Amino acid sequence: MANETQRIPLMTFAPIKTGALILALASLPVAASAQADDPLVATVNGKEIHRSEVLEAARSLPPQYQSQLQQIFPMLVERVVDFHLLSEAAGKAGFAKDEEVKRRLAKLREDVMREVYIQRQIDKQVDDAAVRKRYDEFLAGNPAKPEVHARHILVEDEAAAKELIVKLDGGADFAELAKESSTGPSASRGGDLGYFTADQMVPEFSEQAFELEDGQYTKAPVKTQFGWHVIKVEDRRESAPPAFEGMEQQLREELSREAVGTVLSDLREGAKVEIVSPLPAAFPEGQAPTMPPGGLPPGHPQ
Numbered sequence: 001m002a003n004e005t006q007r008i009p010l011m012t013f014a015p016i017k018t019g020a021l022i023l024a025l026a027s028l029p030v031a032a033s034a035q036a037d038d039p040l041v042a043t044v045n046g047k048e049i050h051r052s053e054v055l056e057a058a059r060s061l062p063p064q065y066q067s068q069l070q071q072i073f074p075m076l077v078e079r080v081v082d083f084h085l086l087s088e089a090a091g092k093a094g095f096a097k098d099e100e101v102k103r104r105l106a107k108l109r110e111d112v113m114r115e116v117y118i119q120r121q122i123d124k125q126v127d128d129a130a131v132r133k134r135y136d137e138f139l140a141g142n143p144a145k146p147e148v149h150a151r152h153i154l155v156e157d158e159a160a161a162k163e164l165i166v167k168l169d170g171g172a173d174f175a176e177l178a179k180e181s182s183t184g185p186s187a188s189r190g191g192d193l194g195y196f197t198a199d200q201m202v203p204e205f206s207e208q209a210f211e212l213e214d215g216q217y218t219k220a221p222v223k224t225q226f227g228w229h230v231i232k233v234e235d236r237r238e239s240a241p242p243a244f245e246g247m248e249q250q251l252r253e254e255l256s257r258e259a260v261g262t263v264l265s266d267l268r269e270g271a272k273v274e275i276v277s278p279l280p281a282a283f284p285e286g287q288a289p290t291m292p293p294g295g296l297p298p299g300h301p302q
Contacts, residue, residue: 041077044084054080118260125259126252134251135244142241146198149235150209151191153177154184154227161221161228168217174232183227191232197239202226209233 042049054076058066065072095101151174155161164177175190182191198206204224209231212218217232 042081044081045088047084049077049080049084057083118263121263122256122259125262126255130255131248131251132244134255135247138247138251139241144238144241146210147195147237147239148209148212148233149195149237150193150212151175151178151232151234152184152186152193152205153182153191153230154187155181155230156183156227158221158223158228161230164230165217165219165221168230174217195235195237195239205229205231 038050038052040048041051041054054073055069057080058069058076069076090096153161153164153174155164160181164181167177168174175192178187178191181187184191186193198210200206201209202224204222208218208222208229212231212233214233214235218230222229222231
């Protein structure tokens with residue numbers, strides 16, 4: 001068993017940054033301590049370890065381990081045993097009075113208080129009714145737009161486009177002509193562009209496409225920056241709004257960011273803040289923060 005537990009190194013149980021703690025816990029299954037069945041899985045010098053404690057430890061594992069919980073559970077038990085042994089040894093060595101331990105516990109207390117406070121402020125403002133209201137506002141601000149389902153044949157010069165129109169007038173199949181003659185990427189699909197709104201195409205193309213009736217094609221070539229087109233409209237409809245279920249998470253996150261911004265703005269209004277120096281002249285070598293391109297450091301509230 002000892003060899004097997006080496007597959008999950010002790011340091012794999014990295015602490016979750018407090019900035020992500022609440023979201024991380026919310027996304028995982030409810031711990032077994034909330035269930036009636038919480039069996040004893042081990043004892044360490046008489047102290048009991050229950051399944052709920054092992055599952056709680058698993059929360060700090062990387063996703064690739066969490067997805068294999070059944071297979072690695074025995075190894076997790078061994079890791080939790082190790083944690084108890086280390087905690088016990090640290091206690092016997094007097095680390096409860098160690099200054100570094102006190103300092104880090106004080107910092108952890110502040111972090112947890114801050115996270116719980118901000119989450120509760122979010123919970124007050126972001127409920128199901130607020131999310132639904134934001135969805136309704138989105139629909140009102142983004143009404144359905146007309147769409148057409150069209151095909152086109154793209155060629156390099158006007159003469160070639162005119163020849164294609166003559167063939168169509170003679171009964172040629174539009175899709176087959178597109179496969180044979182079009183230089184556009186949709187040629188293999190018979191020129192099929194699917195459904196689109198007017199603003200999704202260049203104006204010259206959209207203007208002609210939206211004037212056609214179903215089944216009609218342009219009787220004169222249409223010039224755009226890409227070349228000369230012959231366009232045929234197959235169908236038209238109103239665009240369908242995105243479903244609430246597909247937008248719910250996005251809207252919750254949007255409202256949560258706004259709630260955090262409101263809380264911080266209110267706190268700053270009632271506080272005296274003086275920033276003496278925003279950054280040191282230079283970070284010590286190897287200690288500069290990592291900044292993603294054009295973004296804030298990972299975990300920064302946005």
